[in-house]
Amino acid sequence: MKTIIAAAITCIGLFGLSLGVSNYLLKKSDVDETKLVDGDPAAATTEDESKLDVQAVPVSFRPEEAVSVEAVVxxxxxxxxxxxxxxxxxxxVAKDENRVALLLNDLQTExxxxxxFSEGIDAKVELLQRLSGTIESQLADLEDKRAELKAMEKAAGEDPQSKQEDLDNKVNDVKSWFAGLEAEQAADYLKEFANNGKLEFAASxxxxxxxxxxxxxxxAMSDPVLVDxxxxxxxxxxxKK
Structure with missing residues (x-):
């Protein structure tokens, strides 16, 4: 509000100053014309030069139309x-710049x-490849050892096939004797075989x-666990019969 009042006062002052200078110049022009009519050319010349000097350096600017206070406001x-x-x-603009900066920071972080994450995956893949090679090597060694063990068992007569053949031979040796026993006697013998750790022989x-x-x-057996x-x-x- 102070700025508006100051601008209005300035405009009014300029308008008054311009009006005063204009009136002064008009009066001066009337005096010069009177002297020229009276026949004093020297004075007229001096006044004309003075008038030119005044016009060469204007002291104010007068607008074509007066500026109102409303226009200034x-x-x-x-x-x-x-x-x-x-x-x-x-x-x-500042907010947009901050937002763009935050987005750039987020992108860099991601x-x-x-x-x-990619480097971690590459490292894990490399580790898995090494472990896979190690496992394959260990499996190959295990197969070799298993083959050696089978060969040793076969040489010692302890392989499953040899054991089954030996068991069948023993069963065939006593089969006729066992078939002539009463059911109670046969049950007692089977129980005794099982208690001595020969369950496979008893079953065969x-x-x-x-x-x-x-x-x-x-x-005829009184031991349900053995029966099962x-x-x-x-x-x-x-x-087999």
Whole structure:
């Protein structure tokens, strides 16, 4: 508000000063014309030179139309609005710059994280490849040792096939004797074989008996746990007579 009042006072002062100078010049011109009519050319010449000097250096500017206070106020408001718009625009630009800077920082951070993640994956892949090679080498060594063990068992007569053949031979040797026993006696012998750690022999011997005799022998046993073990062993092998 102070700026508007000062601008209005300045305009009024300039207008008054311009009006005073104009009146002075008009009066001066009337005096010169009077002297020229009276026949004093020297004075007229002097006055003309003085007039030219005054016109060469103007002391004020007089607008063609008077500037009103309302126009000054409107101009001041317009300038103020332009300044406010300029400030707001600068603030928006600053915000946009900050936003762009934050986005760039986020992108750089994500790039670094992706780079670190990629390097970690490469390292894990390389480790897995080394482990795979080590496992393959160990498997090859294990197969070699297994083959050697089988060869040693076969040479010593302890391989599964040799054991089964030996077991079958023993069963065949006592099969006829065992078939002539009563069911209770056969059950007692089978229980004794099992208690001595020869469950496979007992099951193989029972497997050689006819189905009816098997049922009688199992029915004569008083140990249900042993019966279950023998039945499981019989069900896991083909029937032999």
């Amino acid at each position: 409107q101009m001041s408001d317009s300038i103020r609005r332009m300044e406010q718009q300029l400030v707001q625009r600068e603030q928006r 790039q670094e994280e992706l780079r670190a 011997l029972l497997d050689k008996m006819p189905d009816r005799q098997k049922s009688k022998i199992l029915g 073990q023998l039945i499981d062993s019989l069900s896991s092998r083909p029937s």
